[in-house]
Amino acid sequence: MHFEEQEYSKRFDLETFKRLLVFAKPYKKEIIVLIIQMVLLALVDAVFPKLNQYAIDLFAVNHSLDGFWIYCLIALGLVVFQAANVRLMILNAGKVENSIPYDIRKAAFNKLQELSIAYCDRTPVGWIMARLTSDVKRLGVTLSWHLVDFFWSIFLIVIMTVMMLITHVGYALLVLSVVPFLVIISMIFQKIILHNFRKARRLNSQITAGFNEGITGAKTIKSLSIEGHMLNEFKDLTSEMKNFTVKAATISSIYTPIILFLGSIATGLVLWKSGAQIGENAISYGTIVVFSSYAVQFFEPVKQFARVFTELQYTQASAERVVTLLDTENDIVDSPEVTERFGQMFDSNREEWPKFVGDIEFRNVTFRYKEGGNILENFNLKIKAGETIALVGETGSGKTTIVNLACRFYEPTEGSILIDGLDYRERPLLWVYSNIGYVLQEPHLFSGTVKENIAYGRQNATMEDIIEAAKIVNAHDFIMNLEKGYDTEVGERGSRLSTGQKQLISFARAILSDPGMFVLDEATSSVDTETEHLIQDALHKALAGRTSFIIAHRLSTIRSADRILVIDKGRIIEEGNHKQLIRKKGYYYRLYTNQLIEEQGKMAFEA
Amino acid sequence: MKKFRLLMQYLHGSGRTYIFAIISVLLMTVFSALSPLIIKFTVDSVIGDNPVDLPFGFDRLIEQIGGIESIRSNLWVIFVVIVAITVLQGTFMFLKGKLSAVAAQTSSKRMRDRLYNHLMRLPFDYHVKAQTGDIIQRCTSDIETVQNFVERQSVDAIQIIFQVIIVLSIMIPISLKYTLISIVLIPIVFVITVRFFINMMKIFIQTDEAEGVMSAALQENLTGVRVVKAFGAQKFEIEKFDEKNDKYRKLNLKIVKLMADFWGGTDLICMLQHALVLIVGTYWATQDIISIGTIIAFSIYAGMMVWPLRGLGQMMGFMGQAFVSLGRISEILDSQPEDYHKGLKDIPIQGEIVFDDVYFEYEKGKPVLDGISFRIEKGSTVAILGATGSGKSSLVHLLFRLYDYQKGHITIDGVELSDISREWIRKNIGIVLQEPFLFSRSIYENIRIGDDVKDEEKVYEAARIASIHDSIEEFESGYKTIVGERGVTLSGGQRQRIAIARTVAKDVPILIFDDSLSAVDTETDSQIRQALKERSKDTTTIIISHRITTLAEADKILVIDKGKIAEEGSHEELISRNGIYKRIWEIQSSLGEDIA
DSSP states (O other): OOOOOOOOOSSOOHHHHHHHHHHHGGGHHHHHHHHHHHHHHHHHHHHHHHHHHHIIIIIITTTOOTTHHHHHHHHHHHHHHHHHHHHHHHHHHHHHHHHHHHHHHHHHHHHHHHSOHHHHHHSOHHHHHHIIIIIHHHHHHIIIIIHHHHHHHHHHHHHHHHHHHHHOHHHHHHHHTTHHHHHHHHHHHHHHHHHHHHHHHHHHHHHHHHHHHHHHTHHHHHHHTOHHHHHHHHHHHHHHHHHHHHHHHHHHHHHHHHHHHHHHHHHHHHHHHHHHHGGGTSSOHHHHHHHHHHHHHTHHHHHHHHHHHHHHHHHHHHHHHHHHHHTOOOSSOOOHHHHHHHOSGGGOOGGGOOOOOOOEEEEEEEEEOSSSSEEEEEEEEEEOTTOEEEEEOOTTSSHHHHHHHHTTSSOOSEEEEEETTEEGGGSOHHHHHHTEEEEOSSOOOOSSBHHHHHGGGOTTOOHHHHHHHHHHTTOHHHHHHSTTGGGOBOOGGGTTSOHHHHHHHHHHHHHHTOOSEEEEEOOOSOOOHHHHHHHHHHHHHHHTTSEEEEEOOSHHHHHHOSEEEEEETTEEEEEEOHHHHHHHTSHHHHHHHHHHHHHHHHHTTTO | OHHHHHHHHHHTTTHHHHHHHHHHHHHHHHHHHHHHHHHHHIIIIIISOOOOOOTTTHHHHHHHTTHHHHHHHOTHHHHHHHHHHHHHHHHHHHHHHHHHHHHHHHHHHHHHHHHHHHHHHSOHHHHHHOOHHHHHHIIIIIHHHHHHIIIIIHHHHHHHHHHHHHHHHHHHHHOHHHHHHHHTTHHHHHHHHHHHHHHHHHHHHHHHHHHHHHHHHHHHHHHTHHHHHHTTOHHHHHHHHHHHHHHHHHHHHHHHHHHHHHHHHHHHHHHHHHHHHHHHHHHHHHTTSSOHHHHHHHHHHHHHHHHHHHHHHHHHHHHHHHHHHHHHHHHHHHSOOOOSSOSBOSOOOOOOEEEEEEEEEEETTEEEEEEEEEEEOTTOEEEEEEOTTSSHHHHHHHHTTSSOOSEEEEEETTEEGGGBOHHHHHHHEEEEOSSOOOOSSBHHHHHHTTTTOOOHHHHHHHHHHTTOHHHHHHSTTGGGOBBSTTSBOOOHHHHHHHHHHHHHHTOOSEEEEESOSTTSOHHHHHHHHHHHHHHOSSOEEEEEOOOHHHHHTSSEEEEEETTEEEEEEOHHHHHTSOSHHHHHHHHHHTHHHHHO
């Protein structure tokens, strides 16, 4: 998969649009009504100049008021009808505009919940965000307002043409003679204008990135004393932006004058020819009025048509990207046999679930990511229920992969992983997931209250359960000291709490969900000594009686593990408990002494 | 009035272009108002037989060229006049578009540069306390809001007002009564529109917020995907997201409903105005009160006022925004930058540093450095050890003139630090920060950054000293590898070593490592220090570290505790005393026996 932003699609792909029409289907009625409304709107728009014609020809020229009041009623009736139609059209289009993105977002979000961790790991969050925000919005706009503009402009052009031909063939041809130029010029300009607009947006985001770098890197810039250099680089960027936008504005400023010029030729021709003919009664005053209005009115629908046409190319690109997301194959799913026995993925029948004991076995496991070589090869490992395993090794050694496989975030490429003696692919996914307690090194909290975060894994937990879990991990005291206790908002991703506090809450969350297996990706970041003690204590309580994997950094954690695995290039190079490994004086010994030097250096002051 | 001054400040330097843009608008409007008159003249006097009654002396002009008869026999003249007027109108329309873009874009460019420059020059303290997101928003979307206002809204507003004046001055002499009929409903539309959009601001903001909440929920879900899965909380997440998704949709639908009523309602009034012109005009024409040409011209003129004035109302509803944005921008510009150039420069710096009873506090009454005195010989290596919050980083900040000390003296080669310009100090002291920030460009550019390093070989040499040269060569694109957000992900140690190379490349007499060697392993740490010594014996080096092996090799060690110097001396001297340093050394050196 590639994440390069393809700006717009050159070819029009009917298949992609058909796929999207699925989303338009629930609004079939609205869309059909919308099209009918556009026919009526265009019709009345085209009729208005005719009203002028009748007023002049029937009453003003003849100095007669015969039927004038009926005429007035009709005119007012049309006005009211048109306004009412505009109101209903906006309601209708607005409903479609906002409902379709809602539906797509909902479907895509559901899809994302099913998709494997592998997908989320290889897809940048920003890419997905852009699909569900700007692309989806664009689809909504296209299926409503672009549709509106498209039908309105087409109908209006057709109706006006017909009206003119009915009114007077000769003059109709005069006015229509400029239309091809109008269309060609509009197509060219609208394309340039829209492309320039997009390019300006891109330049603009570069400027934003420039500001961002200047602000987040301010300390470094000062430390290197390169303010002048940075400013010059930034100035290059703003100059490029300025030159481009001025050029773009110059080009688009030519467009309307050219169109007006074409319109004036048509109007001028009508006046010129009519002046000669009116004496011969070949044309009426009203006709002149109609044609001079039409000559001007033609401009708007042609412009709209050209614009929508260009916009569609961008929508096509958005559609392709959204469809890519929606059509992503899920690589980790429940097998049909599992679904048959336990039900659909998110509605798994929990009563049927077996008990989770916690024996885990890697049997001849080979694993590789979609691209690249094997990370694990013929990996074997047996863990007894309740055992605590510490994984030690350098970045990229494969320890995270082992944990990911154990949690079934990924599945083995070859070989199998057994939980309680049975290949975990023969169990429901949700059963595995529901039995994992997971604490990340950068604890991830969700916006909401402390209470909601602790209850995350068990929505039906009572307040007593929550407080009990918090007490077990020593989080209760600091929570009670927060402004609103358990009802305190933690901020976006827990931003209002310290790292240590976040860790304690994530321990409470894990304990409350009472998992059969516990995974800890331990932090390297230091918290103050006191919190450190609280966390260690919480950790021991969380691990008690559960099969646990720890990607360990803290010595005390490593030391207390039942078994330490030193991983290098996907292999276990040393294995045993702390004492055994220290005696070996191998890799672990070196690692341990280095680490100890660091930790002691920091702690000496606090002793 | 203050707001107006801000706007002038924004336009400063583009004022003349902007005025030419306004003049173009005026001329364009004049010509666009003439076309309907020509139609009226043609219909009434050329085709019909009403006497010529054109304003502005045009009637006399026609007399001079041979009266109405000569036009009747040369009808092409009307065609030429109509096209010519339109060409003139178009020319000024083009100029208006181009000039207003030049004025607005030039102003914005200048304002962006100024903001960027100002942000670079703001004191360190500002950046420590600032909210990055908020500042960036001021620098980007607020600038855009003001730019739009200058380039489009203000020019359009002037155009509309002027158009209304011209059109009215043409209409009134023709028929005052008819003019009044033609504008009677316009004030209603205008007032409704202004009020509507002012009220809408609130719900627009609410909707933006709802979208923000929804996006945040999505982002949290995606970044926390492991947590979501590990707790089997997918169903809960789906419901949570749906609630936010739905709230956003409902707010949008509320806007749609209000908009439908507004556009439908005002369309009705505007079209009624048109109908009124037509009906009353026609009625009066049957009574011979006005001519047919007048009906046609007034119909067009009414259209030239009704719709634009509704647009003006919409602009006025939004206008407050531009001024709010201007205010937010000027808040940044009003904060005091540090004086970068004031003080001595171009004095030779050898590297002898003396702290004499230095006192410093961030907040009143909470001293961070409380009477610190020590001396660093030129060319020596000094190591500083201290707990978090002991004041060791503040000490470095002072030396770098990121903050100014309140009492005591700091001298470099005998010159008081506060007398030397910040520019000169920072050009002569190299510092490697604890958390290095790399710029999103190539590794080469990152090391070379600035204009001081011209020689390519210098870059490689610096990379070798920082023990990163070989790793860089192993990358697919070598030194051309792009780092940062859009480039490769480097490990903490690699980032740190590139930052070291970057500072080393500057080739300065004083080098400071602010706990920046701890991200690399002990061996590399020692290699880097060795290479530095080999390159130059005259460089004064200050190293902040916890690593005993690093500390032990320094010429002098300073142990800082609670803002004071707790111990000072060489490794040998310090282990002969019974202090913190000895305690740490004992713990670390006895490790071998202890753990076995």
